[in-house]
Amino acid sequence: MLTLFVLTSSLADIDGRQGYDDAIAILLAVQCPNINLPGISTVHGNAPAECTVVNAARCLLAFGAPSHLRVYPGASKPLLRPAKHASRIHGPDGLGGIEGLPTVNDPAVLAFIAKDEDGRRIHAIDGMTAAIQKVKANGEKVSVVSCGPMTNIGLFVALRPELLDVVDQIVFMGGGVGAGNRSPVAEYNIHCDPQAAQIVLDAPVPVAMVPINVTHTAIADRKVLWNLLRPELPVGSPNDALPKAKTPLRHTLTTLIQSFAESYKVAFGFEDGPPIHDALAIAYVSNPGLFTSTRYRVDVEMEGKSTTGETVVDMCDDHHASSNTWGVGGKNCIVTQTVQVDKFFDMFLDCVDRCDVASPSSY
Numbered sequence: 001m002l003t004l005f006v007l008t009s010s011l012a013d014i015d016g017r018q019g020y021d022d023a024i025a026i027l028l029a030v031q032c033p034n035i036n037l038p039g040i041s042t043v044h045g046n047a048p049a050e051c052t053v054v055n056a057a058r059c060l061l062a063f064g065a066p067s068h069l070r071v072y073p074g075a076s077k078p079l080l081r082p083a084k085h086a087s088r089i090h091g092p093d094g095l096g097g098i099e100g101l102p103t104v105n106d107p108a109v110l111a112f113i114a115k116d117e118d119g120r121r122i123h124a125i126d127g128m129t130a131a132i133q134k135v136k137a138n139g140e141k142v143s144v145v146s147c148g149p150m151t152n153i154g155l156f157v158a159l160r161p162e163l164l165d166v167v168d169q170i171v172f173m174g175g176g177v178g179a180g181n182r183s184p185v186a187e188y189n190i191h192c193d194p195q196a197a198q199i200v201l202d203a204p205v206p207v208a209m210v211p212i213n214v215t216h217t218a219i220a221d222r223k224v225l226w227n228l229l230r231p232e233l234p235v236g237s238p239n240d241a242l243p244k245a246k247t248p249l250r251h252t253l254t255t256l257i258q259s260f261a262e263s264y265k266v267a268f269g270f271e272d273g274p275p276i277h278d279a280l281a282i283a284y285v286s287n288p289g290l291f292t293s294t295r296y297r298v299d300v301e302m303e304g305k306s307t308t309g310e311t312v313v314d315m316c317d318d319h320h321a322s323s324n325t326w327g328v329g330g331k332n333c334i335v336t337q338t339v340q341v342d343k344f345f346d347m348f349l350d351c352v353d354r355c356d357v358a359s360p361s362s363y
Helices: 020-031 051-063 124-137 151-159 161-166 189-190 194-201 222-229 246-270 279-285 341-358
Strands: 002-009 015-017 035-042 071-074 141-146 167-173 205-210 291-300 311-314 332-339
Touching: 002 020, 002 124, 002 189, 002 279, 002 291, 015 291, 020 035, 020 051, 020 246, 020 279, 020 341, 035 051, 035 124, 035 279, 051 071, 051 205, 124 141, 124 311, 141 151, 151 194, 151 332, 161 167, 167 194, 167 279, 189 194, 194 291, 205 279, 205 291, 222 341, 279 332, 279 341, 291 341
Parallel strands: 002 015, 002 035, 002 141, 015 035, 035 071, 141 167, 167 205, 205 332
Antiparallel strands: 291 311, 291 332
C-alpha cells in the first residue's frame, strides 16, 4: 500500500490548485486500491485559495472519500511573485460549468476542512507535518504529489528538513521539455512559483516530473466519454449522440470533462478533447510502469525576460551531474517521456467504477 499526501490548488491539487483535472486527480487518489491517502493540501492556482479549499472538500464528499480525510489550506500566493489564476480555463471558482457537485456551503463539505479544537483551520504545513510524522512513527514512507504550484511543498522542504527522510519521492505534474502553456516555454504550475519549484528540485529526495509533453497525449476523447457514460454499451459512430449517463457521478464527471474540453479548445486548439493533466501524477505513483522516463538534471529559469518558469532539462549532461545524489549537484529529476494512454484511462474508469459504489447518492 502506497502512502500519498497530495497537494493541490484550485480544487485540491493534492497538493493542488483545483481545476477540472485536479478533481480527477482527487478521484484517483481516493479510489486507487493501492494508495493510502492521509490528506490533501490546497494552494493558490487555477482559482483563489479560498475556492480551492472548498472545491477539494466538495470533491472528497462527491467521490466517496473516508470521513476521516481532511483538506488543509495552504499558501494563498507564491513565495515571491503575485498570485495568478486561470479563470479563462477553469472559471472564476476553479470548477465552472460542472453539474452535480455538492454545494459550497453543505455542512458535509465543510466537515472535510481541517480545523483545530478552537475551530481554526489547520494550515497545510502543519497538516503535512502531522501526517508525515505519523507515517514515520509507523516506519513507513510517503509520496508527496503536486498538481499545482509547489509553494506548499517548497515551504515544507525548507521548514521540515528533518522529515525528508520519510519522503520516498516527490512527484509533480508540471513543467515541459521545450514546451509551455503559460508562455512559449513555461508551464502554468511552474510559472506561478518558479522559486518554490527550484527548492523542491534541490531537495535531497527523488523527484519525478510529469510534463505537459506527456499530459498532452492523455486526451479524454469521445471514446473515453462514451465509456465513462455507459461502459456496458459499445462505442457508437461519430454521428451518434453520446448516451445518457448511467449514474449521477458519471454525469458530473462528464460535465467536468466537457467544460474543460470547451475551454481547452478555445484557448489551445485541442479538437478531440482535453488533456487530463494532474491525474497522471497520481497514476505515476500508483503504477510507474505505465511511463517511460529518464533521469536528468532539471533547473528552473527564474530571471529570463521571456523564459521565467521554464524547466531546463539537461539532456546533454552539460553539468556533468552525479547520478548518485538527488538535489543540488545531482541528476535531480526523473522526467517522464511517454505514458500508455489506454492503460491510464483503464485505471481512471476502474476508479470511476469503485467511486460509483462509494459515492453518496445525494448530497
